[in-house]
Amino acid sequence: MAMAMAKVDCVPLLALILFFIPISQSQARSISNSILSSAHPAPRSFAVNTTTLNHQNARCSFNVDIRTSCSSTSTTRDQISLSFGDAYGNQVYAPRLDDPYSRTFERCSTDTFQIWGPCTYQICYVYVYRRGYDGWIPYDITINGQGHSTRPVTFYYNVRVPRDMWYGFDYCNRAAKTYAKWGWNLVSAFASTLYSIAGLEPH
Incomplete structure (x- = not known):
């Protein structure tokens, strides 16, 4: 039995990627421009x-x-x-x-x-x-x-x-943890939006 596949529009996906790129760049700048301790x-x-x-x-x-x-x-x-x-x-x-x-x-x-x-x-x-x-x-x-x-x-x-x-x-450990945190948040938000566009519910 064939299963119907949800159609995912590439335009919203591209818009989503372009939306998150400046966010990630600005967060990277915030932890790398100056060290104040x-x-x-x-x-x-x-x-x-x-x-x-x-x-x-x-x-x-x-x-x-x-x-x-x-x-x-x-x-x-x-x-x-x-x-x-x-x-x-x-x-x-x-x-x-x-x-x-x-x-x-x-x-x-x-x-x-x-x-x-x-x-x-x-x-x-x-x-x-x-x-x-x-x-x-x-x-x-x-x-x-x-x-x-x-x-x-x-x-x-x-x-x-x-x-x-x-x-x-x-501050290498602090920088690595900060990058990992916003990187994981970025992946989670991206995955949730993919589910929403595909009409699926995340497990």
């Missing part, structure tokens, strides 16, 4: 991946703006290194960004670096390593990558980075 020491398990310094692994460039706080020293001789990455193990490592002869990291100034490294998804952590006695204070760090669906993200410090430790932010 207190910096903290990196966990003991954190380690920099020095293999990223190999030019063969440096396939993507990142523009990094580091703004020095107006509460910092006028100049600094501190040695500053940077590490950042995504939730999938892709890490970029930039040792020794400091250069006192070019007046890098002066008080109330912004320094821009082009850093090469492996391509990443959305950047969700950053750590700064400071070695020295001047007590350099970053105000914020903005990272703009060219990886997969990445957006500029700003991490707000405005505190003195402790000496001889990696110090910063890690």
